[in-house]
Amino acid sequence: MEKSEYLKLFHEMVVIRRLEERAAELYQQGKIGGFLHLYIGQEAVCTGLISARQPVDRVITAYRDHGVAISCGLSAREVMAELLGKATGCSRGKGGSMHMADVSKNFWGGHAIVGAHLPIAVGLALADAYKSQPAVTICMFGDGATNIGYFHEALNLSKVWNLPVLWVCENNQYGMGTAVERASAVSEIRQKACGYRMPNDSVNGMDIIEVRETALRVLEEIRNGSGPQLLEINTYRFRGHSMGDPERYRKPEEVRKWEENDPIGIYQRYLIEHKIATEQELDEETSRAEAEIQDAVEFAEASPEPGAEELFAHIYSEA
């Protein structure tokens, strides 16, 4: 990678972190409604993973989607505007936090019914295979989603039809308040791929370099016809499941222990130790990211509400 690319990834992680921090504030001020699931702690996952994709590769994910949207190339402005329910948001204020998408960036949405987008990923990949496109569908989901039938139906069929899907489990150790081992018969999620004869791997999701390098290799293999694979990315969400989570199910010490493995801190040290960037350069990058988020908040706050005509727009594509 060029130095500028390393810095771009750093920038992206900080943008996501600051975006989420500001979103939490705006939620507390009542400017964001509904549910708000923050990505803080998991930034290396979407940043590393999606940096490895080709433009033809599709991305589809669950409701914890703000970071994924940024990594797919949506601007902080349109993500923030969506959170505020504004007409300038990526879903024109109609989708909100859990339902962001930008098809022009090959981002096929945040989907809020747990596991429901996995069968859809099978269809996306089927379309590419059908038309002989050299594209891979990257389907991201939580550890909790691997216990619903949709996961098993989707993995099985993707293998039976040998479809180009990269199944990515973001194992952040909990589905809401339920620890992985309390809900899943195997706590190493990758083992679930074995039942479908699917190649699988697991990586440290706090280390962006590891995530990226593995994703590059696996995407290449799938593009060359390996069939679907499953990648388990081990990570942790530093905040509650959504805003207002009392977090009775985990101890503050556990959270603190994981916070010592802050993915941004790890990457920062990596860049400095490998003399890729200086501390000062990274500080400047951080300031730029902060300015970008400040601009996004101002843009979103100044943006108009969707007009009344939006209520009945897009129910069908044809009259």
Next chain:
Amino acid sequence: MTTMTMREAISQALWEEMERDPDVFILGEEVGVWGGTYAVTKGFYDHFGADRVRDTPIAEAVIVGAAIGAAMAGLRPVAELMTINFAFSAMDHIVNEAAKMHYMFAGQMILPLVIRTVGGGGRQLAATHSQTPDAVFAHFPGLKVVAPGTPADAKGLLKASIRSNDPIFFIEHATLYQTRGEVPEGDYTIPIGKSIIQRQGKDVTIVTYSKMLEVSQKAADQLAKEGIEAEIIDLRTLRPLDMEPVIASFKKTNRAVIVEEGWLSYGVGAEISARIYEEAFDYVDAPIKRVAQKEVPLPYNRTLEQMALPQVADVINAVKEVL
């Protein structure tokens, strides 16, 4: 009587039934350690233990399916589906298994099972998380569908549901949990399948249930200031449907407005108005009006969402149209 919230009333009903009958147990997502995402089962896990308050994986089909099996084998499960929007993931078990088995096997199996779930919009949760598809569930013979609008009814109906030998789909409304009301002391049940007059009046009959009871009461308060006396019938149970108080009221007022939160087409209002026309056509003095949700998936934006949901003003306008 004591005053309590809907949440407390539902929680009490569950608690008392679990104390009363060791075969009653709870299963569902986040019902235990978390204490219920709507805090209904807070404290249950510590008191009743992990065997009777069972946290499940996110797997609605097996939550309902296992509840059905346990009920067939003699237990009295109360399955919690975190929201009604996730009930679709268990639809097969709800409509093809729970609703069918007693009939299909000629009464050999009984299914003393309650599926508690939470419906409704108004919290900016957007299209997938805000639905009120009550009528969909009420479509299936074999299932009983209960949707209380007051704390007292919630408690009595839930206790009756747990003691019932039939599968009950029990719909709570997400924005009613904080609603306060008088609840009788001690043990009591309210029969499933009985509508009730919630407010007496002589000028118009408003038929409603669940959250829309609150909206209709507010509308009736305002109408009263203008000298219009609305009678409000709360259905409480959508199936089996008790039309008796509705027809009796309609024969007195000769005018009806039906208020529901779900979509208009094929909804509760369609059913009620058809029944009124069928059973009391000679008493009709004005076309029956329906107030319901605009026919769009609910948007996230607060203003748009409120535009789509039935409001007090919509009820008032509908009443004035039928007068």
